[in-house]
Amino acid sequence: MAAVQEVWLAEPRGFCAGVDRAIDIVERALAKFGAPVYVRHEIVHNRHVVADLRARGAVFVEDLDDVPPGAVLVFSAHGVSRAVQAEAQRRGFRIFDATCPLVTKVHVEVAKLRREGYEFFLIGHAGHPEVEGTMGQVDGGIHLIETLHDVARVQPSQTERLAVVTQTTLSVDDTAEILAALRARFPALREPKQQDICYATQNRQDAVKALARQVDVVIVVGSPSSSNTNRLRELAERLGVRTYMVDDASQLRDEWLADAPRVGVTAGASAPEALVQGVVQRLKTLGATAVRRMTGPVETMRFPLPKGLKV
Secondary structure, X not given: OOOOOEEEEOOOOOOOHHHHHHXXXXXXXXXXXXXXXXXXXXXXXXXXXXXXXXXXXXXXXXXXXXXXXXXXXXXXXXXXXXXXXXXXXHOOOEEEEOOOHHHHHHHHHHHHHHHOOOEEEEEOOOOOHHHHHHHOOOOOOEEEEOOHHHHHHOOOOOOOOEEEEEOOOOOHHHHHHHHHHHHHHOOOOEOOOOOOOOHHHHHHHHHHHHHHOOOOEEEEEOOOOOHHHXXXXXXXXXXXXXXXXXXXXXXXXXXXXXXXXXXEEEEOOOOOHHHHHHHHHHHHHOOOOEEEEOOOOOXXXXXXXXXXXXX
């Protein structure tokens, strides 16, 4: 049985600009207004991030009925429907919108083209808050597509003005397959000028493809509720590498690493780097003597904060 010898770190990994901004908004709101600060839905899908902010005074809710009058309210990075926005404004909350600007871009596109008479296909996962928020930008005329089977059975009311948008955290390869099927069935389909899958999702998936070629096992750090983290796990598995997803180092199991001298580590876009380093330290206790950082694009994207929170 070969012990762990090398750890290979994917580049890039972990936090993206949208997640950085969302967490920063909650932290600054707490610093400026004091606890409690209410957050509709988990600010990002990571158990450790949510627990840390909760300990500092953030209160996570799913229903606006649970937010008292006059409270500070933050919308999560995943975005909300127009109905939720309107209801929050009607109730007079002090609102800070942490919706990722790349999700907002999709919302703006949907609203604009709907006014021009378009119907939409939204490629995404039912029940995900980003999907609910995007579908809630319009009153009807949007069809959720999860699989190729959905492409075959969807029935828009017309075929002249059809457009497609996607959830930002999907598998690039799976989405391309569904998009090709939609294009084949609806040749007049209007596609985004730039793909909706965000740059960070694309970069992390590309990094996992490179990582999987070099290692015996892949460890993906992130929470089960995180869509982009699950896509990383699925992608590595599809490439034929044993892959495990963990919230933190405490979930690593020795038997996973049997006969795995080279262990690859990556993290979803909502997983803090401290959790990655915890996994690396655990692997060192199992025998790893070298840590290799793969090459990859350097991400310099930064998003501005909402007014009222800037220092």
